[in-house]
Structure formats: C-alpha cells, structure tokens
Amino acid sequence: MTDSRGLETRHHRPGLLALSPTTKQLLGAVEHAGGHPYLVGGCVRDAILTPGTRPKDVDIEVYGLEPDRLVHELRRFGYVDEVGARFTVLKLRTGGEDLDIALPRRTVRTEQGHEVVADPYAPLVEASGRRDFTVNALMLDPVTDEVVDCWDGLGDLRSGVLRHTTSSFAEDPLRVLRGAQLAARFDLTMAPETVELSRSLTDEHATIARERIWGEWHKTVTRGVRPSRALRVLAQTGWEGHYPQLAVLHGVRQDPGWHPEGDVHTHIGLAADKACEVADRERLTGDDRAVVVLASMLHDVGKHTHTRIRVRQDGQEHISSAGHAGAGVEPARAFLRSIGAPRHLRDRVLPLIREHMAATGNDDPSPAAVRRLARRLQPATMQEWAMVVESDKGGRGVGSVPGGTERWMELARRLGTERAPVRGLLRGAHLIAAGMEPGPEFAPILREAQAAQDDGEITDEAGAVAWLAGRIASGTVPGGRAAVGRP
Known part of the structure; x- marks a missing residue:
C-alpha cells in the first residue's frame, strides 16, 4: 500500500461501526443487486475517532448500480425522496432512521466547459476527491471491513489537520465555514494550503444563504469543544472580515492583572472553550448549549468601544472597560443576525451579555438584588447567567478563577428564581x-x-x-x- 495523496489505500478495521439491522439489510440488498455500497463522510470519520459506536447519521455511496435500479431496490425499504437532481441524492426514511444514499460524482467536459454528473462507475479516487476535506473523504467498505483512504485522511486525523482534497473545494464557499465548525468540533488546525484556498473565496460569502451559514455556526456552538479553533480559522482565512464585531477585538488590550491571557479576541475564544466544558458538565444540548456558548463568546464585544487606557502618575498604565457589558448588546445583536441566529436565541443571549458583570464586586447580594437580576435576565435564566460568568472567569488562561456566583445562586435556589423570575403577585x-x-x-x-x-x-x-x-x-x-x- 502507499500513503500518497490521491491513491487508494485500504486499512482493515473490523467492528468500526455498529450498524442497525435495517441499515445492514439495505446494504445487503444493494450488494445483492450488483452494487457496491460504501459508508462515507462523517459517520466514518466519527467511527475512527470513537470505534464501535452507532452513527446518528448514515451516508451511503453506491457504485456499480444504475440510478433506476438503485431507486427500485431502495423503495423496498420505504419512501425514497430524490433531491438534488444534479447530484442524484436519495433520502430514505426506514425503520425509524434517516439514510442519505448517493451515487458517486465526477467532472466531465462539456461544450460549455465542465459539469459535475452522477456516475456509478467513477473511480473511488475521483469521486472521493469531490468531498470537502480529507477527513470527510474516508470510506468504509462494509463487505470487507476496510477503510478506503484516497487522500490520507487517516494521517490528517491523527495529526489534527484539516486539509481540502482537491480544487473542487472551491465550488461551494460554505466549505470554509464548515472547516471552521469542524476545527471547533474536533480540535483541528487548518492546513496552510487550505487556508490560502479559503482566502481566495472570501468574496463568495455574500452568495451563501443565511440559513446555510447558521447551520455551520449552529454546529460550532452546539457540538464544538474548542470554538477558539473556529475563530482562528476565520482569522487566518480572512473570513473574519464578514464578522466585524469579532474582527475588531484583535489588539484590544486588557488589564494583565485580570486578563494575563492577552487581548479581548484571545479571551473570547478561551471563554467559549470554557463554556463548552461547562455545558458538557451540565449536560446541555441544542439551544440551551448554544445560548451559553454564544453568550460566552460574545460577552466582551463591547470592550471595542469602551476600553480606556490611562497613564497614572507613577507611569503605570491603567486599563479599564467600564460600561462594556451594556455596550456589547447591540454589536452582539448585529453579529447574531448576520449569522442567521433565530430570534428566540438572540433574545436569550443578549441579556446574558448585558448582565455578565452583575456579580462583580458583590459576592453577598441581597434577596432583592437576586430577584431583580432574575427579572432582567428573562427569557434567559440565572442558571445560564452563572455558567456564562464561570466561562468568563475561567477563560483567562493562567489567570482563570472560579465564577464567584455561589452566593447569588444559593439565594436564587432559596427564592425560586433559578429558572425564572418570581411570578407577579399583582395581576x-x-x-x-x-x-x-x-x-x-x-x-x-x-x-x-x-x-x-x-x-x-x-x-x-x-x-x-x-x-x-x-x-x-x-x-x-x-x-x-x-x-x-x-x-
């Protein structure tokens, strides 16, 4: 075998995926009909990282079987929805599972130039080269239990590198944002050549539908473990320019006594990473996780306009950012709108940003202060607020400290305001x-x-x-x- 890029290599990996009985039956039916099915994409990547798990989403690519015959075989298992006529993607709902089945694709010459077409007889190397990143181009042959690796995706996964397969990457600029979320989810660093290719696509951001943009950001904040990796990808590729509320935080200085980690941009990345850790500890998922991570990522965006540096009489600099919490609400709102975050999420994130300094200098609050804070936070909660404060305080590198909200939350539990303000007695x-x-x-x-x-x-x-x-x-x-x- 060879490990050169663009050449097919096979690695025997039995027991890599735990497939459902329905999926196994479908794969067997396709093979019996003369096709050769491969499991592809994220389910293979995730199985390599965590062998033996049952994938949530199963993507199958079928070689050697004409489209009509493939559809005929699939209809024995359930309703087949044919989408993406250009690429012949088939969606099948069967046995409580959603399966995506596709034919391989290749580029052919036409009178107009080039066109991507479905070709069940395309070489594995060419078809897999149309996938975005090498770690997503891995394939699993369910017949032989072999991982087919044409682009050294296994090597990149081991090295923590995010690398594009071929120049076809540029056909969909959303792949840059997908790279950012993959970097956040799997703690990856984008390869220099992929950074350069992504930089050439910067102007294409405007062509991407807002809902697709939100889809990638949503994965970053609901599945990510290190959102700082996503922020780094955006900065390296120049795509950060489309999110000026983040870009302007580079170089915004902080008091090194409180923030030895560096500038504000560094801090928001570390705070978002800490928020993922906190969210995992609290078993947050979906929107609940997104709220805490987004609020932690954006909590200090107001420092761009509210940071002041004063030289004291002793010649030492004093850096302050009074009022930055409230000042961060509007830039955070603009950012959330630009990425397509739905309003119900924005409404929960913004009060957390506005109130993230509420406990500063007051570690022994009165019941009245706690009740008022709970009301100001709604529709967010004091539980979420405490997690954001903890993420802020814990996102300072060697200067990280506990959140300091213990007394606030103790009172909140006693007063019944952890999850909502107390109900109004006058109606x-x-x-x-x-x-x-x-x-x-x-x-x-x-x-x-x-x-x-x-x-x-x-x-x-x-x-x-x-x-x-x-x-x-x-x-x-x-x-x-x-x-x-x-x-």
Whole structure:
C-alpha cells in the first residue's frame, strides 16, 4: 500500500461501526443487486475517532448500480425522496432512521466547459476527491471491513489537520465555514494550503444563504469543544472580515492583572472553550448549549468601544472597560443576525451579555438584588447567567478563577428564581376588581408592582392588593377605587 495523496489505500478495521439491522439489510440488498455500497463522510470519520459506536447519521455511496435500479431496490425499504437532481441524492426514511444514499460524482467536459454528473462507475479516487476535506473523504467498505483512504485522511486525523482534497473545494464557499465548525468540533488546525484556498473565496460569502451559514455556526456552538479553533480559522482565512464585531477585538488590550491571557479576541475564544466544558458538565444540548456558548463568546464585544487606557502618575498604565457589558448588546445583536441566529436565541443571549458583570464586586447580594437580576435576565435564566460568568472567569488562561456566583445562586435556589423570575403577585384581575378599565396603562402598573415585589415591599397577594389600594388613594394610579379586594 502507499500513503500518497490521491491513491487508494485500504486499512482493515473490523467492528468500526455498529450498524442497525435495517441499515445492514439495505446494504445487503444493494450488494445483492450488483452494487457496491460504501459508508462515507462523517459517520466514518466519527467511527475512527470513537470505534464501535452507532452513527446518528448514515451516508451511503453506491457504485456499480444504475440510478433506476438503485431507486427500485431502495423503495423496498420505504419512501425514497430524490433531491438534488444534479447530484442524484436519495433520502430514505426506514425503520425509524434517516439514510442519505448517493451515487458517486465526477467532472466531465462539456461544450460549455465542465459539469459535475452522477456516475456509478467513477473511480473511488475521483469521486472521493469531490468531498470537502480529507477527513470527510474516508470510506468504509462494509463487505470487507476496510477503510478506503484516497487522500490520507487517516494521517490528517491523527495529526489534527484539516486539509481540502482537491480544487473542487472551491465550488461551494460554505466549505470554509464548515472547516471552521469542524476545527471547533474536533480540535483541528487548518492546513496552510487550505487556508490560502479559503482566502481566495472570501468574496463568495455574500452568495451563501443565511440559513446555510447558521447551520455551520449552529454546529460550532452546539457540538464544538474548542470554538477558539473556529475563530482562528476565520482569522487566518480572512473570513473574519464578514464578522466585524469579532474582527475588531484583535489588539484590544486588557488589564494583565485580570486578563494575563492577552487581548479581548484571545479571551473570547478561551471563554467559549470554557463554556463548552461547562455545558458538557451540565449536560446541555441544542439551544440551551448554544445560548451559553454564544453568550460566552460574545460577552466582551463591547470592550471595542469602551476600553480606556490611562497613564497614572507613577507611569503605570491603567486599563479599564467600564460600561462594556451594556455596550456589547447591540454589536452582539448585529453579529447574531448576520449569522442567521433565530430570534428566540438572540433574545436569550443578549441579556446574558448585558448582565455578565452583575456579580462583580458583590459576592453577598441581597434577596432583592437576586430577584431583580432574575427579572432582567428573562427569557434567559440565572442558571445560564452563572455558567456564562464561570466561562468568563475561567477563560483567562493562567489567570482563570472560579465564577464567584455561589452566593447569588444559593439565594436564587432559596427564592425560586433559578429558572425564572418570581411570578407577579399583582395581576390584571386585581386592577379590574379595583374598578380600572383594561388598557395599556395596566402594563406600567404591573411592572411597578413587580419591582416592589422584587424589592421585598410586596410579599403576598394581600400585600399586593394593599399596595394597589395605596397607589389609588395617593392618586398615583388613576381610575380605581381606594377600597379594593381580591378579584
């Protein structure tokens, strides 16, 4: 065997993948019909990293079988949805599993130049060379239990290198963002030649649909273990220019006593890495994980405009960033919109950024302070806030320290505000019972009552009713009766 790039090598790896009975039956049926199926892509890569696991997503590529015959065989297992007419991708839902089955592709000359077509008889080297990265071009032959490696993907995986296969990489600029999320998920470093090719695609960012961009960022923050690797890829390739809220953080200095790790850009990468560690510890998945990681990554974007450097009388520099937490909300909002993050996520991330300094200098809060913070954070939670603060404090290299929110969370548990602010005791029904007509004036009254409740002025329903009666009697709340009762 040879390990040269572009030449087929085979490595016997029995027991690499634990396939479901349905998948095994399908593979057997394809083989019986005269085809040669291979497992391809991420399921092979992940199995090499964690042998013996059952893949969540199974991608199959079938050689030696005409499309019509392949569709005929697949329909015995369930409904076949043919998508991507150009590439002949077949989606099959069977036995509770979603399978993607494709024919190999190759480039052919046409009168107009070149065209990518499906070809069941394409050489393995050529077909696998159309995949994005060498680590994703690995194939598993289920008949022989051999890993087919045409582009030294195994070597790159061992070395932690993310390298493109061929120049076909440039056909889809989204692959640069895919490279960033793969770097975050598997702690990979992009190869210099892939960096250069990616830099040549920088202007193509505008051609990518927003939902596809979000798809890659979503994987970065929900599956990543080191988002700092993704940020590094973006910086190396020049694609960071499309995310100016991140790019401007390079060189923004921090007080070395608090932040010995370096500039703000370095810090947000380390904080995001720490957030992944915290999220894994707390078993967060999906949107819950995305919220904590995104908020940790973006918590200090306000330092770009709010960092001040003053030279003291003793000649020493004093670096401060007062007000940066609140100042970070709008640039964070702009960034989240630019990557296509849905509004329900933005609404949870932004208050975490605004409030991430709430505990600074106050390690013994009052119950009122805790209740007020829980209300300011909604729809985010104090649990999420504590994780972001921990990620901030733990993302400082050798200067990392504990989060310092223990007393806040102890009180939150006692007050019942860990996951939501306390429910307002004064409600609209009380206002109606007091003789007020429902209308827009209800909202500010209820907000004021909530604030009084958070401050401990109102502690039960009777107190809420008495508070309202007092406001009516003083004329602060017009249109009601001074004597009010329960609704």
